[in-house]
Amino acid sequence: MTDIDLKNPSLYINRELSVLAFNRRVLEQAKDDRLPLLERLRFLCISSTNLDEFFEVRVAGLQQRAQIIGTALAPDDKTATETLRAVREEALDLVSEQYRVLNEILIPELAAARIHIIKRDSWTEAQDAWLRRHFEEELLPILSPLGLDPAHPFPRILNKSLNFIVSLEGRDAFGRHGGMAIVQAPRALARVIALPRTDHQSHEFVLLSSVIHAYVGRLFPGMAVLGCYQFRVTRNSDLFIDDDEIDDILRAVQGEIASRRYGDAVRLEVSRECPDATSGFLLRQFELEADDLYAVNGPVNLNRLGEIYDRIERPDLKYPGFVPGVPRTLASGSDLFAAIRHADLLMHHPFESFLPVVDFIQQAAADPLVLAIKQTMYRSGPDSLIADALVAAAQAGKEVTVVIELRARFDEAANIALANKLQEAGAHVLYGIVGFKTHAKMALIVRREAGVLRRYVHLGTGNYHLRTAKAYTDYSYFTCRPEIGKDVNQVFLQLTSLGSIMPLHHLIQSPFTLHSQMLALIDRERAHALAGRRARIILKVNALTEPDIIQALYRASIDGVSENIQVRSVIGRFLEHSRIYYFANGSQPEVYLASADWMERNFFRRVEVAFPIQSPRLRDRLVRDLKRYLKDNTHAWILQVDGQYRRSRPYKGTGRDVQAELLAEFAEQS
Known part of the structure; x- marks a missing residue:
């Protein structure tokens, strides 16, 4: 080496x-x-x-x-x-x-x-008549065409909105010669229009862009439409907050949210038929170069075709439904605190229900023995049951402290609304540490039992968000181990108070110890291997980019550079989001769950926690899950020496699908 x-x-x-x-x-x-x-x-x-x-x-x-x-x-x-x-x-x-x-x-x-997306040149007379009437009654009153001339400059175009540039000929009511106009499609309009059904087996859809294109002339009476072309601009949506100049982070984020819709343009999409002169005109308006142009063969807002999925009830064309499992000890109405006192609990979402996490906060809010609730909130979603429970707890006079990360990308506005709601209820709301995103997922409940205070903890790899808990794979860990509760409380003190670094005895925290500790654990595995002892690292994360960590893994590989390293990417029904760090450590394996990927930002610019799973039973379960992921040959992709990924294929019918196996083990089929 x-x-x-x-x-x-x-x-x-x-x-x-x-x-x-x-x-x-x-x-x-x-x-x-x-x-x-x-x-x-x-x-x-x-x-x-x-x-x-x-x-x-x-x-x-x-x-x-x-x-x-x-x-x-x-x-x-x-x-x-x-x-x-x-x-x-x-x-x-x-x-x-x-x-x-x-x-x-x-x-x-x-x-x-029998699901038809009908193009404009294939409409029947009956469909044309219905769509013309739909345009007259539902679209024409809403659309506002904007002519371009010295008195009407090029309008501000919203990020990722659907727009049309129209070339016109003739004279208008004021005697002005035709030129160009812009038609903006309001975001409130559905991008997919369902035609009246002629039978119960078929669905017919027309894209909004096709309807506007077909009847755009109705917006310009007396003028001839020479061309109509859809376009969409993508803008810089990353908020810029100058940490050195902040005196009020809430006000700073609010100001940036308002301007994000009109950030600097980075990409222009146009329909393939758009003439070069027209696309060139648009590029100049957005101050873009030719390399920023993408001419497409279809709707520029391709992602909005997802409306079709939501509007069709065809179970035969979707994944089978399932009901997330719930352990018997956590069935509805059970005493969560008693269950946690009996043993540490581990749940794997969405195969197992996220509702016990909600119940954990709801029971704490209603329990007269609970004195305090502390929680981090990175993403919570609209109409959050957990947020409602925190509000109820604050209104009931409990000490409620919530650390809300205002800079959670694309959820900033929702988090500001959540912060205001909690503050109105009397909760203590803080926004973390300037310069560091609070990405850790923690809830701490302090309960008085027989005259003694006991801490109950929830730690997770994912957010307190019911919707993403149904689509992302994540783990929830419940414990009342005093040493874990003490560490979690120390982290909250760092987030809410002032003082020097407080030593943690079991949790590993960024930006202080996570990076150095991971390097040390990697080097320890290398030492075990060199000494002939059992050595293995299994890392499940969303991203690995930090150079020092990568070099440590290369060193641990021993022979050459990466002969002993395999990289697998699993893409299935659910987005793989959980983070697990496994170290064989000779014959004494250590397993951590974490909120952190192995990236520079997670190690140095975020508050993250990795927490050990000390229960042998739960640790064995996590190792079993990891081995399943390593054996998946249905949805796994393997990184090759040339930097390309090759899809894994089952051998002679021996297919392994880790997500299907987990569904079969934990969930109920519906």
Whole structure:
């Protein structure tokens, strides 16, 4: 190992290209005919939504860095400008494939299943008449065409909104010659219009863009429409908060939210038929370059096709329904505190229900023995039952302290509303630490039992969000171990008070000890291996980008660089979100659950916690789950030496699907 340069750029995969490669694997699900058809349409929409966020955040950041002289190189030795060029090439190919999958695979297969997305040139006379009437009655009163002339400058275009640029000929009521106009489709309008059903087996849909295109002339009486082309602009949506200048983080975030809808443009999408002169005009309006243009063969807002999934009841074309399991000790009406006193509890969502987490806070709010509740909130979602329980607890006179992360990307407005709601109820609301996102998922309940205070703890790998708990795989851990409760309380004190670093005895916390401790545990496994003892690391995270950690893993691999390292990506029905760190440690394995990926931001710019699972029974269960993930050969992708992923395939009918196995073990089929 002494002659191997572990900083060699060839040992690193570009992060941005890795994100696009992941999104390509998501798109591959849309082509997988083993999956239900409407689920494949949903995967196509997910790939489009993912790509939107990639441009809003990652590409926007690259464009900013490309303008700064002397910007540090990425570990793969690419500059921001070089990365942008590579991203452009890969994104163009990915977008082309998205529309090929839609037009050549999904639309024909949906039609075969009697779900029709009818193009404008295929409307029957009856459909044309119905849609014309729909336009006159439902759309025309809402749409506001905006002519472009010296008195009417190019309008502000909302981020990711559907718009049309219209070329006109003739004279208007004031004698002005035709030119260009913009038609903006309000976001309140459904992007998919269902035609009246002619039978109970078929569904027929028309896209809003097709309807506006067909009848746009009605918006310009007396004028001739020479061309109408849909377009959409993607803007920089990453909030900029200057930590050195903040005197009120709430006011700073509120100000940034208002401006995000009109941030700097980073991408322009137009229909493929749009003439070069028209697309060039749009590029100039948004101050974009030719490389920022994406001409597409279909609707520019591809992700909105997901409305079809939501509006069709076809169980035969969707994943089978299920009811998340609930352990008998946590059945409805059971005493959660008694169950936790009896033994530590571990739940795997969504295979097991998230409702016990809700019950945990609700029971605490109603329990006269509970004196205090402390909780972090990163994402909670609208109409949160947990938030309602915290409000009830505060109104009942309990000490309620909530650390709300206002900078949870795309949930900032919801978190501000939550903060106001809790403050009105009398809860103590804090916004974490300036400069560090509070990403840890913790709830601490203090209860007086027989004259003694006992701490009950919930720690999770995911958010306190009912909706994502149904779609993301995460773990919930309940315990009343005094040493864990003390550590959690110490973390809350750091978040709410002032003082020096407080030592934790069981939890590992960033930005203080998580990075150094993980390096130490990796090096310990290497020492075990060199000594001939059992040594193994299994890491389940969403991202691995921190260079020091990567180099430590390379060193632990011993032979060469990475012969003993395997990278697997599992893409299935649910988004894999849980974080597990397993270290064989000779014959004394250690397993941690965590809120943190192994990225620079999680180690150094966030408040995260990793917590040990000390119960041998629960630790064995986690190891069993990890081994299942390692044996999945249905939805797993394996990273190859050339940096590409290859899909794992079952051998002679011996298919393993980890998510299906977990559903079969824990959930009830509905």
